Amino acid sequence: MIYVFTGNGKGKTTAALGQAIRAVGEGKRVLMIQFIKGPWKSGEDESAKLLAPNFKLLKTGKGFVGIMGDTLPREEHVKAAEEGLALAKKEIESGAWDIVILDEINNAVDLGLILKEKVLALLQATHYKLPTIILTGRNAPQDFIDIADLVTEMRDIKHPYEKGIKGKRGLEY
């Protein structure tokens, strides 16, 4: 099974995490590889420890690309993303996992850090049993959607940031 969680709304990574938690509860082994996200700490790091050893979280990204004060040369991001994909391939082929989450890989492809063909090749491999793979991130390429069994678009209907903007407008106009 291949799942895609995409769209501009909140809930893509958390839905994958929630899926992971359920599976761990059923005795399954889940690996989450975070592309894009940098090495800083987040809530899921500590939770990952609580759910170990059946849940493992690996971070391969170098943080935001081209925004939020990112000053890293683009090649560094590309290198990190490619290393992430190589790691994903190795872990998927190992047969050690029931679910592998490739977190924000859609963005990594959309940003041009990874060729989508490389991801597709991984998803279409036939010489070993694929675990369930969950691809998250906005702007999922159409090829991922075509190949997936389940696709949910997380659509942003309302967001605190927008609310703030609207509030300001309300004051200003």
Added chain:
Amino acid sequence: MIYVFTGNGKGKTTAALGQAIRAVGEGKRVLMIQFIKGPWKSGEDESAKLLAPNFKLLKTGKGFVGIMGDTLPREEHVKAAEEGLALAKKEIESGAWDIVILDEINNAVDLGLILKEKVLALLQATHYKLPTIILTGRNAPQDFIDIADLVTEMRDIKHPYEKGIKGKRGLEY
């Protein structure tokens, strides 16, 4: 903060669960009350134990309403939903939780098991500090969307069930 996860796609409850996991990782206390869902076991039951004591899962529903072989008198479902809401009120007012997830409460309202006015009254209470509240379930009433700070619609783009149907059609026509 009030979050609403709604829509017909997969990922609403799991996004709330993922949010819970992150928060527990940050030392926060999270309560999930499941409306609708029956007392049968699911993956999150075991995971809840792994994340205890900062994560607690309570089930108040009597299972599916009017589908999947449900033969329970409607009043039983209404009673269970009302008890669930009373429990939610008590727990929210207790101040013991940083996040309270009211899982599938949108459906409970949509199915007419709970009056939306009762939920709104709970969300608009001002005589105690509200935790972050996450309302999940399809067909969220517009009033919930209006009052929420963040709303994501999980839109079903592709689902294994549909895929099967399509496959069949492909064979038959």
